[in-house]
Amino acid sequence: MIIELLIFGGAYVISKILAEEQQKKSYVKPLVTPPEKLISFVGATGVGKSSTINSLLGKEVCKVGVTHGTTVDSQRHQYRNNFYLQDTPGIMDIVDYLPHLWSAIEKSCLVIFTGKGQLYQPELAFLKQIHEKQTHLNKIAGKKQRGLSLYINHQDIAIATMTSKNILLQREAIYTQIEPYIPRTYIAFGDAKPTKLNDYSDTGKTELETMIWAYLTKEIQP
Ligand SMILES: Nc1nc2c(ncn2[C@@H]2O[C@H](COP(=O)(O)OP(=O)(O)OP(=O)(O)O)[C@@H](O)[C@H]2O)c(=O)[nH]1
Numbered sequence: 001m002i003i004e005l006l007i008f009g010g011a012y013v014i015s016k017i018l019a020e021e022q023q024k025k026s027y028v029k030p031l032v033t034p035p036e037k038l039i040s041f042v043g044a045t046g047v048g049k050s051s052t053i054n055s056l057l058g059k060e061v062c063k064v065g066v067t068h069g070t071t072v073d074s075q076r077h078q079y080r081n082n083f084y085l086q087d088t089p090g091i092m093d094i095v096d097y098l099p100h101l102w103s104a105i106e107k108s109c110l111v112i113f114t115g116k117g118q119l120y121q122p123e124l125a126f127l128k129q130i131h132e133k134q135t136h137l138n139k140i141a142g143k144k145q146r147g148l149s150l151y152i153n154h155q156d157i158a159i160a161t162m163t164s165k166n167i168l169l170q171r172e173a174i175y176t177q178i179e180p181y182i183p184r185t186y187i188a189f190g191d192a193k194p195t196k197l198n199d200y201s202d203t204g205k206t207e208l209e210t211m212i213w214a215y216l217t218k219e220i221q222p
């Protein structure tokens with residue numbers, strides 16, 4: 001009787017250990033699909049996302065418009081080092097493109113939030129959500145695969161209409177607004193205004209270009 005009990009107890013302990021081992025093996029680390037070599041421009045309608053892509057590529061590849069909601073779908077265009085620039089529909093438009101935008105954001109290794117000046121509350125709220133989503137995905141992946149930067153366009157207008165003191169004041173206000181999400185190193189200013197109709201060969205893109213490559217080489221882990 002005692003021997004039978006011992007055998008039964010031993011078998012029970014062994015089967016429990018085997019079940020635990022099996023459970024450990026079947027535990028799979030949650031997977032995050034790595035982003036593509038995609039740099040997406042996201043922001044309010046009419047801030048100049050499409051114009052900025054034209055500016056970086058030096059030619060008109062994206063449709064630009066004077067009315068809101070010119071871009072209604074995401075399109076990608078070949079850039080350098082096998083990276084693509086992605087244009088997206090604007091937020092704060094009458095049409096809600098948000099579900100579409102989240103898919104574009106998740107596929108991107110770098111999101112460049114684009115604005116015209118100090119951000120409005122809905123823009124800031126969206127930027128914060130992108131930051132939170134990327135932080136979450138990077139945490140699951142165990143490395144920084146996705147990042148966020150800010151580009152402030154329309155600086156030709158700021159320069160033409162504001163004193164240099166006020167330009168600096170506005171920049172400081174932007175840095176303070178964005179500080180919890182993006183360090184000032186990754187905030188660039190410029191303009192995407194064509195010099196002649198559809199001529200994007202001489203736009204104010206240097207700061208943005210420098211920032212993009214600094215971000216990709218220093219921050220993103222493939
Ligand atoms: N002065 C000036 N005008 C600009 C600049 N960037 C864009 N624009 C003008 O702003 C308007 C809107 O530009 P888009 O590039 O179509 O803006 P968008 O953000 O792509 O707009 P949606 O597609 O509607 O979301 C156009 O008339 C552009 O010529 C800039 O840096 N300076």
Ligand SMILES: [Mg+2]
Pocket residue numbers: 049050051063064070071087088
């Ligand atoms: Mg557009």
